[in-house]
Amino acid sequence: GEEVAQTPKHLVRGEGQKAKLYCAPIKGHSYVFWYQQVLKNEFKFLISFQNENVFDETGMPKERFSAKCLPNSPCSLEIQATKLEDSAVYFCASSQRFGDSQYNSPLHFGNGTRLTVT
Amino acid sequence: DQQVKQNSPSLSVQEGRISILNCDYTNSMFDYFLWYKKYPAEGPTFLISISSIKDKNEDGRFTVFLNKSAKHLSLHIVPSQPGDSAVYFCAATASANNDMRFGAGTRLTVKP
Numbered sequence: 001g002e003e004v005a006q007t008p009k010h011l012v013r014g015e016g017q018k019a020k021l022y023c024a025p026i027k028g029h030s031y032v033f034w035y036q037q038v039l040k041n042e043f044k045f046l047i048s049f050q051n052e053n054v055f056d057e058t059g060m061p062k063e064r065f066s067a068k069c070l071p072n073s074p075c076s077l078e079i080q081a082t083k084l085e086d087s088a089v090y091f092c093a094s095s096q097r098f099g100d101s102q103y104n105s106p107l108h109f110g111n112g113t114r115l116t117v118t
Numbered sequence: 119d120q121q122v123k124q125n126s127p128s129l130s131v132q133e134g135r136i137s138i139l140n141c142d143y144t145n146s147m148f149d150y151f152l153w154y155k156k157y158p159a160e161g162p163t164f165l166i167s168i169s170s171i172k173d174k175n176e177d178g179r180f181t182v183f184l185n186k187s188a189k190h191l192s193l194h195i196v197p198s199q200p201g202d203s204a205v206y207f208c209a210a211t212a213s214a215n216n217d218m219r220f221g222a223g224t225r226l227t228v229k230p
Contacts, residue, residue: 004161033217042120043207045217056217091161104150104169104211107218109161 002026006092006110007074013082013117021113022074025094031055032075033095033107034067038088046090049075050098082117089114121145122210124221131228137195139224141208144189148210148219153182153193156205156223165206166193198228 005024013019025032030051035043048055049069060067064083069075079086093107123142131137139153149170154162168175168182168191175182181194195202208221 042222043220048217106152106164106167108164111161
């Protein structure tokens with residue numbers, strides 16, 4: 001598609017429950033990024049993919065967070081055993097090119113999934 | 119570590135005047151800089167970018183200036199319109215990095 005599509009728009013989970021968020025990148029974009037925005041503060045980078053391969057996962061809290069981008073499926077971000085501090089808006093973004101100083105292209109963002117952990 | 123800083127959380131400007139949004143960065147390896155605009159309940163929308171080999175990029179009412187020696191960039195909007203009211207995020211990346219860093223945003227209000 002022509003837009004990054006994120007589902008669901010809102011997600012409410014009790015503390016300790018699992019949460020799974022989905023992202024369909026723009027067709028033809030090889031790079032997918034996940035960001036977490038807490039309380040309208042800056043975007044915290046979580047993980048990036050180049051096609052189905054993890055590009056960078058230095059931002060991921062590895063104990064409870066995992067992510068995948070499988071061929072012919074939306075990308076997903078899963079949080080096992082959610083905690084109150086996981087409440088945030090999770091943005092997915094995709095890009096055609098990345099990491100090349102001559103041919104960089106911007107990240108295109110979805111509208112986010114608001115996760116509320118109660 | 120906050121490598122991209124937007125020190126003004128808000129800015130208010132009269133319609134028709136110039137809006138100047140500022141951004142500072144600390145990582146000298148950054149070589150690609152972007153401005154995003156964000157409305158409530160939506161994702162950030164790409165506005166304009168600049169490569170480190172340039173010091174100015176213009177697109178209609180929007181101009182981005184880059185001062186590498188000062189590690190500073192700015193976004194100029196002229197003339198400002200009420201529809202420009204939004205939160206503006208500065209972002210930067212380095213070829214060697216695998217992510218993009220964002221500032222905390224500046225809320226611009228353009229008054230009619």
